[in-house]
Amino acid sequence: MAIAPVPTTGATTPPAGRTARPAGAARRDWRMAAEIVLFTAPALVLFAVFVVWPILRAVQFSLYRWKGFGPLVDFVGLQNYVSVLANGVFTGAVAHNLIIVVASILVQLPLGLALALLLNRKMRGQGLLRTIIFVPYVLSEVIAGVVWFQLLQPGRGVVEALLGTVGLEGPYQGFLGTPSLALPTLVVVLTWKYVGLAVLLFLAGLQGVPDELAEAAQIDGASWWQTQWRVTIPLLGPTIRMWAFLSMIGSLQLFDMVWILTGGGPANATTTMATFLVNEGTKRQNYGIAAAASVVLFVIALVMAVTYQRFVLRRDTAEADVPRGVR
Amino acid sequence: MTTTTRPTTVPTGPATDHADDGGKGRKPRQGSGRGEGGVLVYLVALVVVGLTLGPVLYAVLGGFRSNAQLAADPAGLPDPWLLDNYRRVLTGASFWTYAVNSIAIAVITTVVTVVFGLMAAYPLARYPFRFREQLYMVFVVGLLFPATVAIIPLFILITRDLSLGNTWWGVALPQAAFALPMTIVILRPFLMAIPRELEEAAIIDGASRLQFFWRVLLPLSAPGAITVGVLAFVGSWNAYLLPLLLLRGEMKTLPLGVADFSTQYSSDTAGVFAFTTLAMIPALLFFLALQKRIVSGLQGAVKG
Numbered sequence: 317m318a319i320a321p322v323p324t325t326g327a328t329t330p331p332a333g334r335t336a337r338p339a340g341a342a343r344r345d346w347r348m349a350a351e352i353v354l355f356t357a358p359a360l361v362l363f364a365v366f367v368v369w370p371i372l373r374a375v376q377f378s379l380y381r382w383k384g385f386g387p388l389v390d391f392v393g394l395q396n397y398v399s400v401l402a403n404g405v406f407t408g409a410v411a412h413n414l415i416i417v418v419a420s421i422l423v424q425l426p427l428g429l430a431l432a433l434l435l436n437r438k439m440r441g442q443g444l445l446r447t448i449i450f451v452p453y454v455l456s457e458v459i460a461g462v463v464w465f466q467l468l469q470p471g472r473g474v475v476e477a478l479l480g481t482v483g484l485e486g487p488y489q490g491f492l493g494t495p496s497l498a499l500p501t502l503v504v505v506l507t508w509k510y511v512g513l514a515v516l517l518f519l520a521g522l523q524g525v526p527d528e529l530a531e532a533a534q535i536d537g538a539s540w541w542q543t544q545w546r547v548t549i550p551l552l553g554p555t556i557r558m559w560a561f562l563s564m565i566g567s568l569q570l571f572d573m574v575w576i577l578t579g580g581g582p583a584n585a586t587t588t589m590a591t592f593l594v595n596e597g598t599k600r601q602n603y604g605i606a607a608a609a610s611v612v613l614f615v616i617a618l619v620m621a622v623t624y625q626r627f628v629l630r631r632d633t634a635e636a637d638v639p640r641g642v643r
Numbered sequence: 644m645t646t647t648t649r650p651t652t653v654p655t656g657p658a659t660d661h662a663d664d665g666g667k668g669r670k671p672r673q674g675s676g677r678g679e680g681g682v683l684v685y686l687v688a689l690v691v692v693g694l695t696l697g698p699v700l701y702a703v704l705g706g707f708r709s710n711a712q713l714a715a716d717p718a719g720l721p722d723p724w725l726l727d728n729y730r731r732v733l734t735g736a737s738f739w740t741y742a743v744n745s746i747a748i749a750v751i752t753t754v755v756t757v758v759f760g761l762m763a764a765y766p767l768a769r770y771p772f773r774f775r776e777q778l779y780m781v782f783v784v785g786l787l788f789p790a791t792v793a794i795i796p797l798f799i800l801i802t803r804d805l806s807l808g809n810t811w812w813g814v815a816l817p818q819a820a821f822a823l824p825m826t827i828v829i830l831r832p833f834l835m836a837i838p839r840e841l842e843e844a845a846i847i848d849g850a851s852r853l854q855f856f857w858r859v860l861l862p863l864s865a866p867g868a869i870t871v872g873v874l875a876f877v878g879s880w881n882a883y884l885l886p887l888l889l890l891r892g893e894m895k896t897l898p899l900g901v902a903d904f905s906t907q908y909s910s911d912t913a914g915v916f917a918f919t920t921l922a923m924i925p926a927l928l929f930f931l932a933l934q935k936r937i938v939s940g941l942q943g944a945v946k947g
Contacts, residue, residue: 351852352766356778359763359823362755366797366820367785373796384799431691439684447934448692451699454930454937455923456881458898462905462919463702466912474701477717508694569789572883576902590791590884597795598888610792621787 371614377607384601396608406609409587410616412499416588417567419503420510421560427507428514429556433544435515436522446519453512461576464505468492468577492578495585502577502586509573510566514559521555522548557628564624568617589613699923705916713912728917738921740893741900744811745880745925748896751815752822752879757872759819760826761864765856767827768834769842779831785824790817790885798888809894814886818879826871833867834860873936880926897922 378397381390400406435445452460467473470490479486487494491501525548533543571590574580580587580595589609597606705713706728707721732738766772767779790797797817807813837860845855861868883898890899904918930937 348770348772348852352770352772355762355766359759359782359827362759362816362820363782363785363823366800366817367788367793367823370793370796370800371788373800374793377796434684434687437684439688441688445688445692447931449695450934451927451930452695454877454926455699456883456898456926458881458883458902459919459923459926460698462901462915463698465905466705466915467698467701469912472714472717472912474717481718508698512695565789569791571791575883575887576905593791594794594884594888598798603795603799606795610795614788614792617789618787 374607374610377603378611380604382603384603392604396604397612400605400608400612405584405587406589406592406612408584409589409592410612412586413568413570413588413616415499416503416506416570417564420506420563420567423503423507424511424514424563425556425560428511428518428559429549429552431511431515432518432522433548435519446516449515450512452509453516455509457509457572458576460505460509461573464508465492465577468501489582493582495582498578498582498585502574505577506570506573510563514563517555517559518552521552525551561621561624561629564620565617568613568620589616702916702923703920705913706920708913708916710911710913725913728913729921731914732918732921737900738918741895741897741922742925744890744894745896745898747811748815748818748886749876749879751811752818753872753876755815755819756822756826756875757868760823760830760871761861761868763823764827764830764834765860768831769860770852779827782824782827785821786828788821790821794884794888797885801889808889809891811894813889814882814896815879817885818882819875822871822875822878825874829871829874830864830867834864837863869933870936873933877926877929877937880929897925 376388379391379393380388381392381396382388431449435442435449439445467475468491470476470486470488470493473486473490475491476486487497491497529547529551530543533547534540538546569590570588571594574586574588574591575594578586580591590613593606593609593613596602596609704721707724707726708719709725709727712719712722763782767775801813801817802808805813807816841859841863842855845859846852850858881898882896883902886896886899887902890896895903901919901922905915908914
């Protein structure tokens with residue numbers, strides 16, 4: 317074979333010691349690019365079709381008055397947003413979501429923490445206890461909701477029967493049928509359903525708390541409570557803050573449990589943003605309104621997430637934040 | 644964006660650190676200065692167990708009672724124990740139809756999520772290329788998009804544009820799509836943690852990157868794949884909103900069936916309890932069987 321006398325471009329001439337490297341590398345690059353595309357394409361396509369596209373469409377729908385049939389022609393600008401934000405039911409729903417966010421954290425955090433600290437002590441049946449406390453979390457919200465709906469039935473549910481045995485009377489229209497009680501009742505059921513998750517995550521966090529610190533505190537004469545309060549709980553900070561974040565986002569999207577327990581009632585006392593938009597979209601075919609509501613929901617979630625990240629989570633992630641360089 | 648940093652700390656190593664959630668055989672740290680469980684602790688534990696399991700057990704037992712029993716003494720035990728409610732549900736066709744739909748949809752969702760997620764996570768973890776972090780970010784941002792936001796356009800897309808309205812695939816594919824971000828966020832660091840030397844050794848032995856993926860990486864990533872698979876399966880099994888909008892009649896899943904049964908026969912409390920109890924069993928069994936996986940998956944996803 318003729319030996320090519322040092323080609324300057326070199327890319328297409330295979331042999332010869334020095335130029336072979338870039339040539340081979342180029343082919344490898346090509347091959348690698350093909351592999352990257354091949355490997356990521358299915359996920360990207362699925363993601364684009366079923367996540368990105370519908371979200372973009374939601375933004376588009378929100379700018380039209382559309383009943384779900386015919387072409388999308390009735391452009392109304394931001395009018396859907398105006399009517400959503402002026403709608404007392406929707407603003408009520410936003411308030412309910414925010415109440416649930418705050419109440420979930422205020423109730424589940426101390427409860428979850430107390431249970432986690434308790435379960436972290438040496439005791440018999442610890443593994444079993446941890447399993448049991450997680451059971452409600454494993455059940456679907458629908459199944460949990462249906463059971464609770466039955467338990468709370470006015471007049472014939474077991475909750476009122478149990479209250480009766482201690483001489484208390486249930487509300488006439490039941491816990492879910494009385495507007496002032498429906499939301500607190502919902503919070504109680506959500507606590508039952510989700511406190512296990514908090515406990516589990518806190519227990520995981522406790523595994524990472526070195527024992528020596530607690531031991532040192534106790535040698536210094538701290539009581540069990542002081543040790544927990546001053547040493548253990550502060551060290552759980554990152555886990556607690558991450559749990560609160562998850563809980564927040566989940567509370568904003570709440571749908572299943574409300575739909576089953578109250579359908580948003582009575583008198584919209586438990587409507588959430590999600591039940592509002594599903595109602596508008598599927599029952600009343602107000603797709604523009606529903607889409608505007610969903611965009612508002614997303615913006616609220618995003619603002620909360622970004623704010624939380626900025627002011628609360630940042631210190632946890634600051635040291636882990638250094639991006640790993642491409643090798 | 645906000646949650647992006649979480650994943651980098653996820654890889655707790657293939658399934659080793661969660662092995663100690665049982666009561667026995669724990670590391671010595673247990674016995675240390677911590678207060679030992681006194682009577683009070685057990686008492687509190689008992690109350691917690693009662694409150695946690697009470698509603699579930701009440702439903703299970705309620706299925707063994709008659710409506711007359713339930714009405715006469717809501718807080719009583721079955722007397723006599725009746726099998727009729729359970730028999731009615733199990734011999735009726737709808738429960739089994741719903742169960743089959745739930746299984747089919749959950750299996751499709753899980754397979755698609757795990758296969759596509761592993762494939763995408765592989766280059767994102769181990770190929771050096773220019774827009775890698777940006778591509779990864781696309782999925783991470785996806786974590787922020789709740790399915791609820793897109794639900795109406797999704798409904799229209801699936802029923803009208805794709806004609807997948809009342810089908811298994813119509814529910815499973817979007818569920819898999821929404822499960823992908825979390826899957827990739829969990830799997831990527833998992834794949835990153837696999838030692839570089841293994842890859843070099845494989846390449847010296849003449850394996851291509853694809854062969855390395857197939858022969859070395861896949862088997863090693865099994866624990867991670869199982870974790871994300873369990874999460875996808877449970878998520879799909881428990882899903883309500885999307886099936887509610889997309890599925891009708893014979894195609895419904897168990898949660899829809901439970902909700903339907905509950906509204907349709909709301910006065911038949913015993914029947915509702917029987918149906919609901921039977922619908923709980925698969926999820927509970929699945930959970931018990933794969934408990935460690937679920938737990939480590941959740942812990943891995945949040946460990947800060």
